[in-house]
Amino acid sequence: MTKTEAAEQVRAARIRSGLTWAEIATRVDKPLVWTTAALLGQHPVPGDTAATVGELLGLDEAVVEALQLQPTRTPDPAAAQDPTVYRFHEALAVYGPALKELIHEEFGDGIMSAINFKVDVARRADPDGDRVVVTFDGKFLDYRW
Structure with missing residues (x-):
């Protein structure tokens, strides 16, 4: 299972569980934005944290294993021309999907x-x-x- 496939299963399981991203972050004792980004595939999740998320959301072992994988982050070639601009692209590539999820959860x-x-x-x-x-x-x- 890929990290992208795992992220889709996490999204669906979170909705089924009725838990918010904030509640999940609190239960795993990690920062909110990091937790959301990690569960959407942008960070490797430590084994104990992945297991806790698996239990919270009723995820199977393949999803728990995929959460622990190192992600592949592909930079935008146009952004690579300037280190400062590249860091903004990198930050939004990693945290953009998590911020979107959190905005929708908070505001609708x-x-x-x-x-x-x-x-x-x-x-x-x-x-x-x-x-x-x-x-x-x-x-x-x-x-x-």
Whole structure:
């Protein structure tokens, strides 16, 4: 089983279970966005964590094994021309699907506006080296049927 196939089974099992991504993250004692991204195939999940998720969601052993595999992350060749731009592409490739899941879980069916939108860059001191803090602040736009 591939990580992509496992992710689809995780999505379906999460909905069947009635658990939120936040509840799963709490149960496995991991950060919310990391947990969501990992269960969607973007990180290898440690064995004990994969087993716990398997029990929580009623997943079979093939899914639990696939969660533990190292993902293949393919960079966008156009982004590779600049290291800073590449890191944004990499971050969104890894965390974009998780952020989408979390936005839909929190707000419902819709998108974050890039028109009614603010972005900010700040420096935060850290003993291990200063941190870059990028904030995207977009209005939620719900789909109206």
